[in-house]
């Protein structure tokens with residue numbers, strides 16, 4: 001194991017994770033490493049079951065890893081107890097889950113306010129966020145009365161409301177129409193370019209991944225390949241490179 005680089009916002013070093021299922025065990029991650037710089041946007045791609053969500057949950061400290069280290073802003077997550085980890089996560093990370101994880105009894109607006117320890121004084125930010133995501137007229141609705149895409153936008157607003165240094169997003173455009181999806185990608189890109197934040201985003205879609213600086217491909221829980229997008233925003237060539245890396249992986 002190498003010494004973690006404390007100047008990086010995120011340094012994942014050779015992590016492994018197995019899930020127990022009865023007597024069997026599934027190795028969801030094997031020796032996975034990922035470093036992300038400040039002002040860098042990384043897309044994670046890979047087939048269903050390749051370990052993308054598990055990697056994001058490990059980075060967020062929501063699951064313990066069996067091997068390796070997750071270091072955020074120079075801090076090894078393994079050093080924290082539960083309460084300290086929750087505080088650290090709130091300060092450093094915004095998380096958009098694949099399944100949204102909204103609180104069913106709270107309105108859209110109150111879900112967005114949830115991560116803020118003191119919600120007083122947040123009114124302007126909440127208003128601006130609802131406006132940016134086209135959700136102003138749905139602010140009083142509870143999740144059950146929102147469409148999938150609207151719930152996804154609430155989840156995104158909740159992740160961004162505390163201005164996290166690192167945003168972790170699991171298929172954040174999965175339920176959005178293509179116009180809303182592009183709009184969100186532009187918002188994420190601006191967070192990186194204008195505010196120097198770091199983003200790790202899981203996606204299956206080349207036209208979403210193309211907004212990232214770098215694509216990291218996982219296969220069967222392992223790092224398979226990675227390549228730079230060079231700011232080309234070309235979904236076709238990105239899709240080709242992704243499929244080439246999967247094909248090359250099959251021949252290994």
Ligand SMILES: Nc1ncnc2c1ncn2[C@@H]1O[C@H](COP(=O)(O)OP(=O)(O)OP(=O)(O)O)[C@@H](O)[C@H]1O
Nearest residue numbers: 019020021026028047048049050051052053054055
């Ligand atoms: N809580 C769990 N218990 C047991 N096995 C799990 C659990 N979570 C994930 N797995 C298994 O770990 C592997 C990786 O799952 P993961 O959810 O990380 O995949 P993914 O790449 O995010 O897939 P998808 O694209 O379908 O969301 C899969 O084989 C999955 O069945």
Ligand SMILES: [Mg+2]
Nearest residue numbers: 052053054098
């Ligand atoms: Mg997943």
